[in-house]
Amino acid sequence: GAGVSQTPSNKVTEKGKYVELRCDPISGHTALYWYRQSLGQGPEFLIYFQGTGAADDSGLPNDRFFAVRPEGSVSTLKIQRTERGDSAVYLCASSLTGQLNTEAFFGQGTRLTVV
Amino acid sequence: GQQLNQSPQSMFIQEGEDVSMNCTSSSIFNTWLWYKQDPGEGPVLLIALYKAGELTSNGRLTAQFGITRKDSFLNISASIPSDVGIYFCAGRIQGAQKLVFGQGTRLTINP
Numbered sequence: 020g021a022g023v024s025q026t027p028s029n030k031v032t033e034k035g036k037y038v039e040l041r042c043d044p045i046s047g048h049t050a051l052y053w054y055r056q057s058l059g060q061g062p063e064f065l066i067y068f069q070g071t072g073a074a075d076d077s078g079l080p081n082d083r084f085f086a087v088r089p090e091g092s093v094s095t096l097k098i099q100r101t102e103r104g105d106s107a108v109y110l111c112a113s114s115l116t117g118q119l120n121t122e123a124f125f126g127q128g129t130r131l132t133v134v
Numbered sequence: 135g136q137q138l139n140q141s142p143q144s145m146f147i148q149e150g151e152d153v154s155m156n157c158t159s160s161s162i163f164n165t166w167l168w169y170k171q172d173p174g175e176g177p178v179l180l181i182a183l184y185k186a187g188e189l190t191s192n193g194r195l196t197a198q199f200g201i202t203r204k205d206s207f208l209n210i211s212a213s214i215p216s217d218v219g220i221y222f223c224a225g226r227i228q229g230a231q232k233l234v235f236g237q238g239t240r241l242t243i244n245p
Contacts (some may be wrong), residue, residue, distance in 0.1 A: 050186075050231065055236075059237075060238070061138075061236050061238050062177065062235050063235070063236050067232055074231070075230070075231060110176050110177075112176070120165075122179050128174075128176055129175050132145075
């Protein structure tokens with residue numbers, strides 16, 4: 020596709036359930052990022068992939084959060100035992116090489132609501 | 135961790151007015167970026183700044199990378215209705231890929 024695609028666009032889940040959020044980056048982009056945006060706040064970094072490997076996962080809040088990118092393209096953010104505080108918009112972004120001065124393009128986000 | 139303080143939090147202006155917003159940090163950044171976010175969408179890059187003192191324009195938008203590398207501002211001239219949205223500054227420290235975002239400036243324009 021032309022841009023970064025995220026699915027689903029909205030997800031409502033019950034507290035304690037497991038969720039998976041998907042990101043399809045722009046074709047050919049080797050770098051992929053996940054950010055989380057709470058209401059009224061700026062995005063907060065979660066994890067950065069260069070190819071298949073997580074080059075920086077310092078933003079993952081705890082071990083309930085995990086992300087994979089097994090073939091260096093599509094990525095899945097996985098949240099176990101969801102809590103109400105996990106409710107936010109989860110944004111994915113990709114960039115051509117991950118080199119400095121190659122900026123990333125963002126998807127439209129997945130709005131996660133934990134009830 | 136690094137934090138960016140963005141101000142003002144919100145602005146209510148008349149169409150045609152100029153707008154100015156800024157970001158400050160206690161940390162040094164090697165890159166400053168300005169994004170616009172519309173409801174239900176992801177942030178869209180407006181301007182990227184890579185050198186201290188750099189002044190860059192993109193149409194009616196002008197942004198500067200502060201000399202101290204701890205601040206940046208964005209100006210919008212002659213605002214129009216489509217400028218409505220939330221503007222975010224973001225910074226990146228040397229050697230890192232991740233961005234640190236400000237809290238955003240919500241711009242509302244009265245026609």
